[in-house]
Amino acid sequence: MRKMKSAKLSKNRAKEALSKPAPLGEDIDLGKYAHSADELPYQDDPARLPAKTKEQMLQAGVTLDADSQRSGTIIQMDHSIIHSLAKQEGIEVMGINQAREKYNWLSDYLWKAVAVDSDKYTAHVELNQGNGYFIRALPGSKTVYAIQACLYLAKGNLAQNVHNIVVAEEGSELHIITGCAAAPEEEPGLHLGVSEFYLKRGARVSFTMIHNWTPEIVVRPRTGIIVEEGGVFLSNYLIMKPVRSVQTYPVARCVGDNAVVRFNSILVAPPGSTMDVGSRVILSAKGARTEIISRAITTGGNIIARGYIEGSAPEVKGHLECRGLILREGGMIHAVPELKGTLAGIDLSHEAAVGKIAEEEVEYLMMRGLTRDEATATIVRGFLRVDIEGLPPQLSLELRRAVEASEKEVM
Numbered sequence: 001m002r003k004m005k006s007a008k009l010s011k012n013r014a015k016e017a018l019s020k021p022a023p024l025g026e027d028i029d030l031g032k033y034a035h036s037a038d039e040l041p042y043q044d045d046p047a048r049l050p051a052k053t054k055e056q057m058l059q060a061g062v063t064l065d066a067d068s069q070r071s072g073t074i075i076q077m078d079h080s081i082i083h084s085l086a087k088q089e090g091i092e093v094m095g096i097n098q099a100r101e102k103y104n105w106l107s108d109y110l111w112k113a114v115a116v117d118s119d120k121y122t123a124h125v126e127l128n129q130g131n132g133y134f135i136r137a138l139p140g141s142k143t144v145y146a147i148q149a150c151l152y153l154a155k156g157n158l159a160q161n162v163h164n165i166v167v168a169e170e171g172s173e174l175h176i177i178t179g180c181a182a183a184p185e186e187e188p189g190l191h192l193g194v195s196e197f198y199l200k201r202g203a204r205v206s207f208t209m210i211h212n213w214t215p216e217i218v219v220r221p222r223t224g225i226i227v228e229e230g231g232v233f234l235s236n237y238l239i240m241k242p243v244r245s246v247q248t249y250p251v252a253r254c255v256g257d258n259a260v261v262r263f264n265s266i267l268v269a270p271p272g273s274t275m276d277v278g279s280r281v282i283l284s285a286k287g288a289r290t291e292i293i294s295r296a297i298t299t300g301g302n303i304i305a306r307g308y309i310e311g312s313a314p315e316v317k318g319h320l321e322c323r324g325l326i327l328r329e330g331g332m333i334h335a336v337p338e339l340k341g342t343l344a345g346i347d348l349s350h351e352a353a354v355g356k357i358a359e360e361e362v363e364y365l366m367m368r369g370l371t372r373d374e375a376t377a378t379i380v381r382g383f384l385r386v387d388i389e390g391l392p393p394q395l396s397l398e399l400r401r402a403v404e405a406s407e408k409e410v411m
Contacts, residue, residue, distance in 0.1 A: 010126055014116050015127065016117060017119065017122070020117070021119075022119050022220075022247070023119060024247055025276045026274070028190065028218055030159060033159035035158075036079075038078075039079075040078060040154075041082065042081075042083065043083045044083075045066075046073070046075055056182070057179055057212075059210075059212040061177045061179045061208070062177070070145050071086070071147050071175075072087055072091055072135070072147040072148070073148050073150075074148075075149075078130075078152075078154050078155050081094075081097075081098070088143060090140070090141025091135075091136070091138070092138070096131060096132035096134045097132075099134035099165070109165055109196060111126070112224075112226070113196035114224035121222060122222050125163055125192050128159075130161030130162060131161075131162065132163040132165070133165075134165050135147055135165075135174065135176060136166070136167040137167070137169055137173065139169040139170045140172060141169075142173035145175070147174065147175065148178075148179065150179045150181065151179075151181075153181070156183075156189065157189060158189055159189075159190040160190065163194045163195075164195040166197045168197075168204070169203065170201045170203060171202045172204075174204070174206070175206045175208075180210070180212065181212040185214070186214055188218070188244075189218070190217070191213075191220070193219075194222045195221065197223075199226065199232075199233055200228050201229045201230055202229070204234075205234070207233070208236040211239040211243065211246070212241050213241060213243040213246075214243075215243070217244060219245070219247070220248075221248040221250075224252075225250065225253065226252075227254050227261060228256035231259050231260070233261045233262070235264065236264045237263070237277065239267055240267075242270050243275070244272065244273065247276040247277075248277055249306060252279070254281070254284060254288035257286045258289075259288045259289075260288070260289050262292075263292045266384055267303055267305065269298045269301025270299050271301055272301060275302070275304070276304040277303070278308070278336070279292045279307055280306075280307075281309050281310070283310065283312065283313060284312050286315055289316065291318070291320075292318075293321050294322040296322070296354075297325045297326075298325075298328070298331030299327050299328045299331060300329075302333075302334075304334045304336065308320075308339075308340070309339050310339075311347075312346075314345060315345065318339070320337050320339070320348075320352075322337055322351075322352040323352070323353050324355075325356065327380070337351075338350075
């Protein structure tokens with residue numbers, strides 16, 4: 001009965017919010033997109049997917065070879081879960097609709113980290129449920145290798161609805177790579193993704209998202225993270241390929257003592273792309289800490305890099321850093337760092353810089369035998385490489401490879 005009442009309440013709140021304009025970014029007309037798609041067949045062996053599809057997924061960090069080192073894999077294509085497999089004991093990987101049927105208690109997590117009536121996009125996901133993934137680590141379980149999740153848009157002009165739930169139980173550890181991609185045809189499409197993360201006491205989660213959209217795709221993720229005592233959440237966000245518009249502003253709440261959150265973003269906006277990307281962290285427990293690091297490059301597109309840290313508990317610390325490079329005329333970078341403190345003794349800081357490559361750096365490298373293009377490429381490569389604390393070596397290597405694979409397009 002409680003579950004039914006909760007579901008009805010969510011529906012009612014979503015209906016009221018459906019007409020809400022988006023608080024940030026371009027307001028997207030949802031009526032321009034199709035909202036239904038054929039149920040796609042399940043794939044026991046995703047390695048048999050078409051070569052072009054696998055290539056698009058690979059460029060988003062998703063490997064489908066039988067010998068790939070993954071603790072689990074889940075693939076959603078349009079609205080269908082076409083593959084789901086957990087390879088390690090203590091780890092659960094399945095579609096969110098399957099998880100709803102299996103666990104009555106899942107309703108206790110749905111729409112608790114992200115409000116269903118946040119805006120028209122969250123409301124649309126609730127009222128037009130597609131699918132999504134459910135990933136859970138049981139108490140004390142730790143992934144040997146990363147779990148990979150792929151969200152793939154195959155049908156042109158489709159609005160893909162996704163609601164993901166990740167639960168890291170007490171003392172557990174999860175490493176997740178999410179690859180978002182679309183079919184190579186340059187058709188319009190819309191991705192609406194709600195993701196909720198729940199880290200229990202002493203849990204650790206690293207979440208690496210790699211985008212490989214196409215130039216006519218619009219992306220509106222909505223993400224919430226709740227971190228309990230001693231939990232650690234690491235987020236790595238990488239988008240270096242063309243996309244018409246992406247707007248995301250995940251909110252992490254440190255509700256337990258000594259909780260830690262780190263956001264790292266690498267953004268490259270080519271001509272025709274608009275990226276409004278930021279992170280928001282609320283430090284409301286003693287000793288909680290956060291770091292938000294953003295690297296932004298425009299080669300002709302527009303970037304808004306946001307960051308917000310709020311401290312309201314003793315001994316909290318937070319640092320926000322945004323650096324941007326304008327490589328070509330016609331592009332724009334707007335850094336928006338914000339700090340809010342409500343208690344004496346907190347330690348919050350930020351630094352932001354937007355500009356061009358320093359000519360003296362280029363000349364220094366040219367004096368050592370590099371051409372101007374080689375010198376510029378070397379500086380850009382160093383700018384994009386951010387050391388990310390806490391990732392397992394294999395995942396650090398994969399993230400570095402993903403950056404290197406896109407560097408040629410940047411230049």
